[in-house]
Amino acid sequence: MAVETALAGLPRVVDLLAARAEEHDRDATFPYQGIEAVHEAGLLTLTVSRTYGGPGGTLSDTVRLLSRLGRGDASVAVVTAFTLLRHAEQARRADWPAAGYRRLLTESRRGPALVNTLRAEPGPGTGGLPETVARRDGDGWLLTGRKTYCTGAEALAWMAVTARTDEEEPRIGTFLVRGESEGLEIDPTWDQLGLRASASHDVVLDRVRVPADLALGLGTREPRGGTESGAGSVPAAELSRAWHDLALSAVAIGVARAAESWLVRFLNQRTPANLTEPLGTLPRYRCALGEIEAQLIGAEELVAGLAPRVDRGEPDAVARTGPAHLLATRAATAAVQQAVALTGNPGLSRRHPLERYLRDVLSSRVHLASDETVLEAAGRSALERGARP
Numbered sequence: 001m002a003v004e005t006a007l008a009g010l011p012r013v014v015d016l017l018a019a020r021a022e023e024h025d026r027d028a029t030f031p032y033q034g035i036e037a038v039h040e041a042g043l044l045t046l047t048v049s050r051t052y053g054g055p056g057g058t059l060s061d062t063v064r065l066l067s068r069l070g071r072g073d074a075s076v077a078v079v080t081a082f083t084l085l086r087h088a089e090q091a092r093r094a095d096w097p098a099a100g101y102r103r104l105l106t107e108s109r110r111g112p113a114l115v116n117t118l119r120a121e122p123g124p125g126t127g128g129l130p131e132t133v134a135r136r137d138g139d140g141w142l143l144t145g146r147k148t149y150c151t152g153a154e155a156l157a158w159m160a161v162t163a164r165t166d167e168e169e170p171r172i173g174t175f176l177v178r179g180e181s182e183g184l185e186i187d188p189t190w191d192q193l194g195l196r197a198s199a200s201h202d203v204v205l206d207r208v209r210v211p212a213d214l215a216l217g218l219g220t221r222e223p224r225g226g227t228e229s230g231a232g233s234v235p236a237a238e239l240s241r242a243w244h245d246l247a248l249s250a251v252a253i254g255v256a257r258a259a260e261s262w263l264v265r266f267l268n269q270r271t272p273a274n275l276t277e278p279l280g281t282l283p284r285y286r287c288a289l290g291e292i293e294a295q296l297i298g299a300e301e302l303v304a305g306l307a308p309r310v311d312r313g314e315p316d317a318v319a320r321t322g323p324a325h326l327l328a329t330r331a332a333t334a335a336v337q338q339a340v341a342l343t344g345n346p347g348l349s350r351r352h353p354l355e356r357y358l359r360d361v362l363s364s365r366v367h368l369a370s371d372e373t374v375l376e377a378a379g380r381s382a383l384e385r386g387a388r389p
Helices: 003-008 010-027 032-040 059-072 074-093 098-110 236-269 283-311 315-319 321-343 354-367 371-387
Strands: 114-118 133-137 140-150 156-165 172-178 184-187 201-211
Touching: 003 059, 010 032, 010 059, 010 074, 010 354, 032 074, 059 074, 059 236, 059 283, 074 114, 074 236, 074 354, 098 156, 114 140, 140 156, 140 172, 156 201, 172 201, 236 283, 236 315, 236 321, 236 354, 283 315, 283 321, 315 321, 321 354, 321 371
Parallel strands: 114 156, 133 156
Antiparallel strands: 133 140, 140 201, 156 172, 184 201
16 A cells, blocks of 8 residues: 555544543543554555555655654553654664564554554662563573563553563663463553543563564674664664654644644634623734744654655754754643633533643653753754864
8 A cells, every 4th residue: 555545534534533542641541543443544554664565654655644743642652652662663674573573564454453663661770770680581582571662562462671681791682572471461540630541551571482583783892773774874763763753743743633622613713701702803812823833843843844854864853853852842841731721611621631741741752852851952963063173
């Protein structure tokens, strides 16, 4: 299926997601039907390389897709994002073994085959090493540990688990684990303010067996990929981060656009008792709406402008995606907060979706590095540029 053909089905998918988003948010239930709709439209495998018979979707395509899905259901958009990022990684680096990736693609033709990389852990780690341990067992490995904030946990077909070996000189690698593996348990810990349907639970591994050929990139202290080159002269790890930054930025922008659309309807329909015309006729409200629109235009242009440059492997563009993620998330959050402030009590009512949009956009910060980390890196880069002759 061609990229444009797949994207043409987006309006229907977004409407389906929006119709059930409130229910899944309220009950914190995983949106299986929404993921199925994304799959049936051919969108869940948009970034599968043409080498593997896929559409070969770019980061620019991914940004377009996720910003639209974010308007329907932010949780579905986030779950979709991580699967798209994994396929895009395979397109760039082909780090999964051929047989394993073929199996994933076969499953993807039969139904939604979600995949995510599990890195976060509850503890501080041991000297920078993961707490999750892989122990040799015959011709394979046994994984034991706990991973946290695993988006889509209960529905993942595959989990790429970062772990260290128990050898005298520990090695770090990524171990490919089937979602239904014996010894794997989902601990339903996710009970957050927003993105409540994303099922970002803990995954507990108790001697989960992984064949030797599904243990990837075993190095001495760092997982493989930190120094490999991606497109052009950009290291693979930086290119992966750039995709992550812009993909998750697009989701946040989509949520803010949904909030703006609801606000527009509210302002066109709401006529207080002391007025004869809707609120949208008042200059004060039009100016405030214009401020929201300007913020979102800026965020969209920033992300949409960087994405094709990242696709071309431009180092300068890749280096700017961290600050872009921060700025886009700030703009999206400010836009939704302003929409809530303009509407007062109705905006905070559970009868309307605006308060859900606010919770979702606030929770989108979990996918963003801390402000201090992003800004310190940007400041260091500026100082280095200034020191050059």
